[in-house]
Structures are given as structure tokens and as C-alpha cells.
Amino acid sequence: MSGGGDDRHLKPGTRLVRGGRRKEWTGPVVNPPVWRASTHLYDKDADRHAAGGNNTDGQFFYGRRGAPTQWALADALTAIEAGAYGTVLYPSGVAAIAGCMLAVLKPGDRLLMADNAYDPSRSMATGLLARMGVETAFFDPRDLDEFRKLCGKGAKAVWLECPGSLTFEICDVPALAAIARDHGVVSMIDNTWASPLGFAALEHGCDIVMMSLSKHVGGHSDLMMGSASAGQRWYTALRRTAQELGQVVSPDDAALAARGLRTMGVRLEAQTRSALRIAQWLAAQPEVARVMCPLLPSDPGHVLWRRDFTGGCGLFAFTLASDDPAAAGRVADALALFGIGYSWGGFESLALPIRPEDYRSLMPGPGAPAIRLSIGLEDADDLIADLAQALAQAA
Numbered sequence: 128m129s130g131g132g133d134d135r136h137l138k139p140g141t142r143l144v145r146g147g148r149r150k151e152w153t154g155p156v157v158n159p160p161v162w163r164a165s166t167h168l169y170d171k172d173a174d175r176h177a178a179g180g181n182n183t184d185g186q187f188f189y190g191r192r193g194a195p196t197q198w199a200l201a202d203a204l205t206a207i208e209a210g211a212y213g214t215v216l217y218p219s220g221v222a223a224i225a226g227c228m229l230a231v232l233k234p235g236d237r238l239l240m241a242d243n244a245y246d247p248s249r250s251m252a253t254g255l256l257a258r259m260g261v262e263t264a265f266f267d268p269r270d271l272d273e274f275r276k277l278c279g280k281g282a283k284a285v286w287l288e289c290p291g292s293l294t295f296e297i298c299d300v301p302a303l304a305a306i307a308r309d310h311g312v313v314s315m316i317d318n319t320w321a322s323p324l325g326f327a328a329l330e331h332g333c334d335i336v337m338m339s340l341s342k343h344v345g346g347h348s349d350l351m352m353g354s355a356s357a358g359q360r361w362y363t364a365l366r367r368t369a370q371e372l373g374q375v376v377s378p379d380d381a382a383l384a385a386r387g388l389r390t391m392g393v394r395l396e397a398q399t400r401s402a403l404r405i406a407q408w409l410a411a412q413p414e415v416a417r418v419m420c421p422l423l424p425s426d427p428g429h430v431l432w433r434r435d436f437t438g439g440c441g442l443f444a445f446t447l448a449s450d451d452p453a454a455a456g457r458v459a460d461a462l463a464l465f466g467i468g469y470s471w472g473g474f475e476s477l478a479l480p481i482r483p484e485d486y487r488s489l490m491p492g493p494g495a496p497a498i499r500l501s502i503g504l505e506d507a508d509d510l511i512a513d514l515a516q517a518l519a520q521a522a
């Protein structure tokens with residue numbers, strides 16, 4: 128269901144505030160109430176029959192099709208995703224990845240996957256999809272000529288992620304999407320890092336855009352959810368597949384995600400600003416060998432990032448000037464203001480020792496102990512001081 132309506136001319140920050148707050152769903156209050164319901168009741172049996180044939184958000188039918196709380200969130204997400212006809216919600220980001228792939232691929236198809244994709248995306252290709260008879264070829268998304276050759280050998284879909292997971296390479300998404308389209312290949316992208324506020328994936332040529340709402344949209348590390356948005360053709364396929372799989376999100380979690388969505392813009396601005404400052408500071412430290420952050424002018428992908436993106440986020444990584452594999456763990460252990468944990472995009476800062484080479488088939492790892500940072504809403508001066516003492520202590 129299209130969520131933008133007459134608000135499409137408004138700036139993203141305004142759409143974040145207004146999205147999904149239809150009068151028929153909110154009544155006299157600001158936020159859509161939490162509708163907890165498995166059963167929807169009808170005045171007459173004829174009404175039940177009519178509802179069954181009207182499979183759209185906004186039509187009460189049964190709990191698996193949602194109610195105003197879920198519809199409002201999907202509506203708001205569609206409103207900020209330029210070029211989207213509708214959005215489907217999933218109970219986790221990985222469920223959204225599966226929902227995209229199962230809506231597009233069938234046994235005997237061939238999938239092309241960026242070699243620097245999120246590990247669960249890779250595992251889905253080598254696990255679930257392989258078991259159902261889908262072949263996957265991994266490729267370096269920076270090599271357009273090789274991608275063109277792979278498309279020419281026959282493929283049904285390509286899975287992209289930009290920046291790349293853990294190592295943050297920027298690829299030329301518009302060029303990759305154009306090559307895919309020329310060969311009849313469906314292009315799907317994990318756009319969790321930038322969100323629609325930082326990268327308009329559909330307007331840059333992709334067919335389906337997926338996000339883990341557990342990250343920036345939730346913003347508070349207290350919910351699990353994913354989404355996929357697309358034009359009418361692929362939205363219809365996504366919705367049908369999700370319903371066939373019985374995918375549904377909790378109305379309580381949908382309400383939390385909708386609340387987080389309202390402040391996502393200001394949080395992303397603050398976190399991006401702090402991340403750039405911290406990345407610049409790290410790049411000048413003798414204990415640091417390399418900072419992997421497309422926000423930095425020195426980054427190999429910065430020119431493409433400046434061309435295609437309108438924003439960033441607080442997630443990047445750096446390597447240590449050490450050949451000791453345990454060095455990254457010592458730095459993480461010495462940090463006081465950074466938690467050690469998975470996920471990212473919340474209000475709190477995280478530090479995670481990483482080994483990208485464990486999740487690559489073609490592209491090399493950084494070749495040194497590495498740490499991924501998720502910069503939260505703490506004061507950047509405090510985070511820099513904490514990193515300074517941790518680097519000194521670990522050294």
C-alpha cells in the first residue's frame with residue numbers, strides 16, 4: 128500500500144514525523160494505538176467474504192495481515208523510501224533477507240551475491256537456498272566488468288550491500304543495478320547502513336530494498352524487526368510470500384519501531400557527525416594502521432559515497448598496527464564506554480573485534496586485527512578519551 132500520499136513533496140524529516148499517522152488509525156491521539164488482536168470480527172458474514180478478497184493494509188481480516196499499528200509503521204516506511212509502492216514487515220532483519228530471496232528465487236535459479244555481504248545473507252545462500260536448488264556465485268562488487276560477465280552467463284537476481292559488511296567498501300550501485308536490468312536480473316540491496324535517509328536505493332536503480340529495523344529505526348536496542356520495500360510488482364510478490372510463510376510482527380514491537388522512526392533523522396545526524404570526528408582522530412593514532420570509513424576523504428570509496436549518498440551513520444571499522452591476533456580483543460576489553468556486542472545503530476556505543484576474512488570467498492580481509500565501532504549518542508570527546516586509554520593500555 129502506498130504510504131507517501133500528498134506528503135511526498137515534504138522533506139524527509141517532516142515525513143518521518145507525519146508518516147503513518149492517518150486519522151482513521153490514530154483517532155484523536157498523536158500515535159497509532161497498539162492494536163493487539165488475532166481475531167477481527169465482522170458485523171455480517173458478507174463483510175467477512177468481502178474482507179478476504181481485499182488483501183491490502185487498512186483492511187481488517189485476521190491478525191496475520193496486521194492491524195493499524197503494523198499498517199502505520201509500514202506506511203511510514205514507504206513514505207520515506209523514494210520510489211516505493213509498499214513495505215512488508217518481518218520479525219527480524221534476517222527474516223526480511225529470506226523474504227526477499229524467497230519472493231524472487233525458485234529452484235534452478237542462479238543468484239549473484241556481493242562477496243562483502245552480511246554473513247547471514249551469505250549463510251542463507253550457501254544453506255537454505257542451496258538446499259532448495261538455487262546456485263550462488265559470489266563476486267567483488269567493485270569489479271563492474273566481472274559482474275557484467277556473470278550476468279551474461281545467466282542469473283535471476285543479485286544481492287548487494289553498500290557499504291560492504293565489516294569492511295565498508297563502497298560500490299557503484301547505480302552501475303551494478305543498470306547492468307543487472309540490462310540482463311533481466313532482479314537487483315536487491317541491504318540498505319541498513321545508510322537507511323532511506325542516506326541512500327535512495329530504488330531511485331538508484333534497485334528493484335527491492337531491505338533494512339534491519341532492529342538498527343537505526345528501532346534505535347534503542349530493544350526490538351527485532353526487518354522490512355522490504357519495492358515498486359508495485361515486487362511489493363506484491365514480497366507480500367504474497369510473507370503471507371504464505373506466516374510472517375507477522377508484534378504490534379508492541381511495531382509501536383516501538385514507529386516511535387524510533389520519529390527520531391531516526393536527528394540520531395543519524397548526531398551519530399554520523401561523531402563517527403566522522405572519531406574516525407579522523409583514529410586515523411592519526413600510531414596504534415592504528417587503517418580506518419575503514421567512507422565518510423573520510425581518504426577512503427577509496429569516498430568519491431562514490433559523496434556522489435550517491437546523502438548521509439551516513441555511526442558504523443565503521445579500523446585495524447591495529449599489530450600482528451598479534453589477540454590485540455583487538457585487548458582493546459575492546461579495555462574500553463569503558465563501549466559495550467561488546469552484536470547489532471548496532473542504537474543510542475549506545477559498541478566495539479566488536481572482527482575477522483572479515485572468515486566471511487569472504489574472493490575479497491581479502493584487512494590483514495590485521497580489526498575492530499568495528501558503532502558510535503552512539505555519547506559525547507564524542509568522552510568516546511575519544513576512552514579509545515585513547517584503551518589503545519594505550521592494550522599497546
